[in-house]
Amino acid sequence: MTLDFNFLIDTFFVALSGVPVALLITVVALLIASPIGFLLALTRINRIPILNQFSRVYVSFIRGTPVIVQIFIIYNSLPLILSALFEKFSIQMSVYDINPIWYAFIVFSLNTVAVLIEVFRSAISTVNKGQLEAALSIGLTNLQAFRRIIIPQTLVVALPNICTTTVNLIKATSLGYAMSLHEITLKAQVAANVGYNYVEAYIDIFLVYLIICSAVEHLFKWYEKRLTKYKIASA
Known part of the structure; x- marks a missing residue:
């Protein structure tokens, strides 16, 4: 079997056109999950009743189930729930007109929260x-103390794991094809369907x-160097 290099080159740019969607999902998921994960991590550390137990169960459930299963559950069950709510409140809107990227935001945010709870x-x-x-x-409030002292030092320690979480999240967006999301994987697969050039398509995805x-890893390494002053201060 020989590779079709023309197809390989053309489809590389097709797959590349799905990068903005993958990065958008990643950024939105991190923006939503970071503050929630940090707050729930505090409930674990301070052993706040109910919230502490909720966080433990939530982390175990999310980390113990495959992302693809979570996608199928939310992508298939949420439209049914929304449809019932729309009908009850007489909202004239079809749930099937909702862009699947909103489901992706929900799935990957929920998944990332569970990871960041343990990281933080x-x-x-x-x-x-x-x-x-x-x-x-010395008179600082809890909020000021966390913002000026605790959070910067926490970031120094957590940054390598946040980097790993971000990279894993980017790779996980490849499962967005299950929601008919036009990201990197789906675009390359659609292009491959015409001539069955799946090997070339997967090389491009890779x-x-x-x-x-x-x-992303190089960006995090650069930012980690900028936070070195906090590492020195906390030594």
Whole structure:
């Protein structure tokens, strides 16, 4: 079997056109999941009743089930729930007209929250509690203490794991094809359907994700160097 290099080159740019969708899902999921994950991590550390148990069960459930299963559950069940609500409140809108990217935002945000809870929980635990007490003793509020002292040091420790989470999230967006989402994988597969050039299509998908993930890793390494001053301060 020989590779069709013309198709390989053409489809690479087709797959590349799906990058904005993959990155949009990644950014939105991180923006939604980061504050929620941080707050739920605090409930784990401080052992707040009910919320602590909820966080533990939530993390176990989400991390214990495949992302593709979560996609099928939400993508198939949420329209039924919305349809019932629309009918009950006489909302003249078809649930099937909703862009599937909204379902992707929900699925990947929920999944990322579970990961970041554990990332932040382990990172916050490394910060000496005496620093918070010292900040409060000089008149800072809890919010000021966290914003100026705790969070910067937490980011230094958590950044490598946040980088891994981001890279895994970008790769997980390839499952968006199950929601008919026009991201990298689906676009390459559709292009391959005409001449059955699936090997070339998957090579293109591999290369596109490799480029994106490598770029994200380098970006995080650059940002980690910028946070070195906090690492020195917390040493």
